[in-house]
Amino acid sequence: MTSTTSHSPGTGSNGSPRGATRTGAALRWRVVDLVVLAVLAAAGGVIFWAWSNLIYPVITGASVAYPPAAGLMLGGWLVAGTLGGLIIRKPGAALLCELLAAIFEGVMGTHFGLTVVISGIVQGLGAELVFAAVRYRRAGLGVAAAAGALSGLFGSISECLLYYYEWPVAHQGVYVALATLSGAVIAGVAMWLLVRALRGTGVLSALASGR
Amino acid sequence: MIRPGEKVLLVGPSGVGKSTLLHALAGVLERRETDELEVQQGASDAPGGPEGPLGELLVDGAPAADRATVTGLLQQDPESGIVLARVGDDVAFGPENLAVPSEQIWPRVTETLDAVGLAVELDRDTEALSGGQQQRLALAGVTAMRPRLLLLDEPTANLDPEGVRTVRDAVEAVAVQTGATLIVVEHRTEVWTDLVERVVVLGAGGVEHDGTPGQVFGDPARRRVLLERGVWVPDAPAPEPVVSPATDGEPLLRAVGLEVSRDQPGSRALAGRRRLARRGRPVPEHLNAGTPAARPVDLTVRRGSATAVTGNNGVGKSTLALTLAGLLVPAGGTVEAQPALAGDTVADPSAWTGRELVTRVGTVFQEPEHQFLTQSVRAELAEGPRRAGWSQDRIDSTVEELLQRLELTDLAEANPFTLSGGQKRRLSVGTVMAAAPDILVLDEPTFGQDSRTWWSVVDLLADQVRAGRAVVVVTHDRDLIRALGAREIELHAAPSVEQPDAPAPLTTRGGGSWLERRDALTKLACAVALTVPLILSADPITSGLILLGELAALSLAGQRPLRLLLAAWPLVLAALLSGWGTALLAEDSGPPLVSVGPLTLTQGSVAAGAAISLRGLALALPGLMLLLTTDPTDLADGLARTLRLPARFVIAALVGLRLMSVMIKQWQVLVTARRARGAGASRNPGTVLAEWGGRAFGLLVQALRRATRLAVTMEARGFGSVVEARDRTWARPIRRGAADALLLVITLALAVGAPIASHVAGAQRFIWQ
Numbered sequence: 001m002t003s004t005t006s007h008s009p010g011t012g013s014n015g016s017p018r019g020a021t022r023t024g025a026a027l028r029w030r031v032v033d034l035v036v037l038a039v040l041a042a043a044g045g046v047i048f049w050a051w052s053n054l055i056y057p058v059i060t061g062a063s064v065a066y067p068p069a070a071g072l073m074l075g076g077w078l079v080a081g082t083l084g085g086l087i088i089r090k091p092g093a094a095l096l097c098e099l100l101a102a103i104f105e106g107v108m109g110t111h112f113g114l115t116v117v118i119s120g121i122v123q124g125l126g127a128e129l130v131f132a133a134v135r136y137r138r139a140g141l142g143v144a145a146a147a148g149a150l151s152g153l154f155g156s157i158s159e160c161l162l163y164y165y166e167w168p169v170a171h172q173g174v175y176v177a178l179a180t181l182s183g184a185v186i187a188g189v190a191m192w193l194l195v196r197a198l199r200g201t202g203v204l205s206a207l208a209s210g211r
Numbered sequence: 212m213i214r215p216g217e218k219v220l221l222v223g224p225s226g227v228g229k230s231t232l233l234h235a236l237a238g239v240l241e242r243r244e245t246d247e248l249e250v251q252q253g254a255s256d257a258p259g260g261p262e263g264p265l266g267e268l269l270v271d272g273a274p275a276a277d278r279a280t281v282t283g284l285l286q287q288d289p290e291s292g293i294v295l296a297r298v299g300d301d302v303a304f305g306p307e308n309l310a311v312p313s314e315q316i317w318p319r320v321t322e323t324l325d326a327v328g329l330a331v332e333l334d335r336d337t338e339a340l341s342g343g344q345q346q347r348l349a350l351a352g353v354t355a356m357r358p359r360l361l362l363l364d365e366p367t368a369n370l371d372p373e374g375v376r377t378v379r380d381a382v383e384a385v386a387v388q389t390g391a392t393l394i395v396v397e398h399r400t401e402v403w404t405d406l407v408e409r410v411v412v413l414g415a416g417g418v419e420h421d422g423t424p425g426q427v428f429g430d431p432a433r434r435r436v437l438l439e440r441g442v443w444v445p446d447a448p449a450p451e452p453v454v455s456p457a458t459d460g461e462p463l464l465r466a467v468g469l470e471v472s473r474d475q476p477g478s479r480a481l482a483g484r485r486r487l488a489r490r491g492r493p494v495p496e497h498l499n500a501g502t503p504a505a506r507p508v509d510l511t512v513r514r515g516s517a518t519a520v521t522g523n524n525g526v527g528k529s530t531l532a533l534t535l536a537g538l539l540v541p542a543g544g545t546v547e548a549q550p551a552l553a554g555d556t557v558a559d560p561s562a563w564t565g566r567e568l569v570t571r572v573g574t575v576f577q578e579p580e581h582q583f584l585t586q587s588v589r590a591e592l593a594e595g596p597r598r599a600g601w602s603q604d605r606i607d608s609t610v611e612e613l614l615q616r617l618e619l620t621d622l623a624e625a626n627p628f629t630l631s632g633g634q635k636r637r638l639s640v641g642t643v644m645a646a647a648p649d650i651l652v653l654d655e656p657t658f659g660q661d662s663r664t665w666w667s668v669v670d671l672l673a674d675q676v677r678a679g680r681a682v683v684v685v686t687h688d689r690d691l692i693r694a695l696g697a698r699e700i701e702l703h704a705a706p707s708v709e710q711p712d713a714p715a716p717l718t719t720r721g722g723g724s725w726l727e728r729r730d731a732l733t734k735l736a737c738a739v740a741l742t743v744p745l746i747l748s749a750d751p752i753t754s755g756l757i758l759l760g761e762l763a764a765l766s767l768a769g770q771r772p773l774r775l776l777l778a779a780w781p782l783v784l785a786a787l788l789s790g791w792g793t794a795l796l797a798e799d800s801g802p803p804l805v806s807v808g809p810l811t812l813t814q815g816s817v818a819a820g821a822a823i824s825l826r827g828l829a830l831a832l833p834g835l836m837l838l839l840t841t842d843p844t845d846l847a848d849g850l851a852r853t854l855r856l857p858a859r860f861v862i863a864a865l866v867g868l869r870l871m872s873v874m875i876k877q878w879q880v881l882v883t884a885r886r887a888r889g890a891g892a893s894r895n896p897g898t899v900l901a902e903w904g905g906r907a908f909g910l911l912v913q914a915l916r917r918a919t920r921l922a923v924t925m926e927a928r929g930f931g932s933v934v935e936a937r938d939r940t941w942a943r944p945i946r947r948g949a950a951d952a953l954l955l956v957i958t959l960a961l962a963v964g965a966p967i968a969s970h971v972a973g974a975q976r977f978i979w980q
Binding site: 029034040041042045046068096100111112115118161163165171194198201 | 586626628742745746749779781782783786788793795796819827830831832833834835837838863864866867868871908916918919922926930979
């Protein structure tokens, strides 16, 4: 926090104009950002784990007749990325949050094993690109939905390569389309609503998203 | 101006900025906040005189935010003062961040733990400590940094009297030993008056009084002003009883030979028990709670009376209260609602529906946030009456009346989570009063409150007693018992139960199975080594061989492979289902096995499906094995030191993981607390889903609040700011030996050998082949 900048009033560090320092500071990671990111990732890991072990078997069971329909539930594995991006609003937040959540899920045990780390990077990258495109300044409903959708697009393509490589291409296409939609709704719109509710409780007041 | 070595008590009304001042002195405020603070405090705290319009906050002649001097900050919530999972590691965290050479850290750790009187093993789980012990541990974590300035922010507010005494003594010992300057903020001044030599009273305009404890607290007029502002002055006479409870009121609830236990039956057993009880059938023994914690209790709750449950820590006072309130089931004996309370429903409170419960017994938990269900104060107060099925007019008038009564009218539309501590406390009492239950059960309603909130809670409760309702409080607060004229029920531990203060059995972290003793990073490398060939190959022989190797390793970890797979059945099921999906969709080849309409299963597609299932299982086990045999702290050490991952990020991840597991343990408390408000009793799928969402949201809010406070603690302990994170030292040595090398070699042999064996057998298949 303040300890890394010069304290003399009126000037920022290195004698640079104060305004410039402030912009830089807005994108710098503080301890509270790191810890909150980790907590969000841990919560995301629990959600992912439940999704993999409790919801996935049910849904896949329901979609036995047409397996690509399971793409509709991919969004549940993408929530940490958009959540991290929307709440922390720093470069790398969406990617790191999704990756860390995937790692937590992996060690809790799923039939995806440590391959979740790859999924985490790919999915997180999808969300991160959208937040980076708006330079971490906007976090509205549209940005959230776009981040979720791109995350879903990236994620589902990687899954077709990693898990569903036996499927014909047409089925893979349907899977990717449904997963993108799922990402936009579950990881995008729903997380935007969650962040709005969290902001109402005041717990985000120490973060960029609570101000 | 505070001189070196001085011991100062800082008092003042809530919201005057005492905590902010401590945070600023500790150098953990952001620039923006520091500026605002200096506007308020500059004139009184700047030794060099105000400079410009802002003033300055100097510690040892340097701006506080520069952190030139080591300062230690202790916060109110014991949980927020602890960073890591093992006692020794937690104390070592501060010195590590200050880059103290690692060979000097452990002597410091033991010395500091001695100083605070915490005689537990260094590898004890920090979660297994009582509140008082946790707070002393947090103090040790601060003291180990050898601070010249010790800042304590209401260090005893969340503790019972025993904890308060031990923490105060520990602070005294540390202050004497180190000669550190001490600044304490606290409402309960009598704890500190004989330790400090100076009392500073802050008001809205800055310092109002400044003198010795005798000067500040001796003047009767000043005492009165302080009391009005919520400060507890020492040696105040105990409050007179404000109600004279009836002794012959109509009985509402009767407990006979009641034994209670936290060990509750599972949710399915509970549902069965509820069904039996609602039909008036006897409840079989096995549907009761587990081993009782306390001796059996007989008691009758009467109209217009107050009852206080007292006893030592951990003896089961809260459990008794929740059992009386119908939120837990007894371990033995009975709780029966008398006709005056039960009305048209069954006598067993634990079988009541949410609606029946909220109109009969209202329970207030120690943590108000556990019980908030809605987004505004008004909706929160209307919730109970709404569940009771009242008319809208009646609800509206009740809510208006309560808002005035609780002095929350101006905050009617505010989000409950944003209220101050005292306001939350009043609201939580108000929410259960709203549906006008005949019995109010409250767990430690006066813990950590300033004297104004204390009086408003006492007045609310006294009114309930006067109105002919019954109040049951779990408390350590003698003044509360006296003010309510409560009848005291002292709870004693069951003879078979060991005393909570007795040392718990040693944890087995040092020992453990062969695999558990191996180096954490080596195990991670092994898990990755096994995962790579699994990702790249799609044939059953590679997957099968690796799976066999993993099952053998599980035996080395002291696990029974079969039992583990049974316990992890969702994982197995998921692996099977993904195999099924592939069997359906894979290109048909070989002789058809099943053909129903568009569904075709051929030998080729079934084989592909089976391979996918096998691969899924083999992929799942390395991660699980890592989880079962590795301490996250050791893994984090390996990642940051050997792999040179950014230390700030790795340690934050470690802390986040610990915080989340702490929160998940609170899930059951949250379920019970929300049931007290009538939530979660419905079987309607939509309502069930909404209730799950509500709980998860509550958990997340509290986890984030904790994370924010913990970040302050970490920064106050020098994390990532005093020295660059890459220069910090590490207290724990990393030991890698021949056994670790052996493990790696065997694993690599398997990872390479399995695809080769498969290739020799002619089955090897690359994933995108």
